[in-house]
Amino acid sequence: MLTTLCRQNDSDTMIKLFKVKEKQREMSENANGRAPVKKQSAGELRLHKVMELRKFWLVNGECISHVIDISELNLPKTTTISFPNGKDDLMNFEITIRPDEGYYLGGIFVFTFQVSPVYPHEAPKVKCKTKVYHPNIDLEGNVCLNILREDWKPVLNINTIIYGLNHLFTQPNHEDPLNHDAAAVLRDNPKMFESNVRRAMAGGYVGQTFFHRCM
Secondary structure: OHHHHHHHHHHHHHHHHHHHHHHHHHHHHHHOOOOOOOOOOHHHHHHHHHHHHHHHHHHOOOOOOOOOOOOOOOOOOOEEEEOOOOOOOOOEEEEEEOOOOOOOOOOOEEEEEEOOOOOOOOOOEEEEOOOOOEOOEOOOOEEOOHHHOOOOOOOOOHHHHHHHHHHHHHOOOOOOOOOHHHHHHHHHOHHHHHHHHHHHHHOEEEOOEEEOOOO
16 A cells, blocks of 8 residues: 555656646747647656657567557557557557457457546546457447456556456456346356357357457
């Protein structure tokens, strides 16, 4: 608890110092007739390292997708990250998960992340763009993951969420469902659940619901 408080105090101090420097720079630029620089939110400050990291990897001609996310993290080998709006928008990005084991082996699932300006004090908004037959992801892409809800804490980060999403594909949970039909099948008939997952990923109907191919 003390360590957490110390880390938070250090973070607050750094942000305050940054704001003072920004104010001084803004005053200097105004005096020189230059346009003031747009202020960054706390969330943008936390995410700023990604831009610098992306520049480093691009300069060296290597792929960024398996490097880190927003807080110096190492992505799982099943996961890649992209910035559809370009390097100037770090608050909105996508991750793609390709499970290498379990029911969803061979599937390709894309999630969107929308990071709040007050991050890390508020969890990012995460949705699944890929329509998937899954007990913990409904047909609208809403995700049932505890750290996106009541268990979120500022000490957590994007990496924690990404690992949680990967875990949903290796260990789907019928006890905390959003898709109740899928959860019931997983609980009562795992073999049928597996068959339904394969049919959905290949592209086709499961019951009355059509799924696009995602393999």
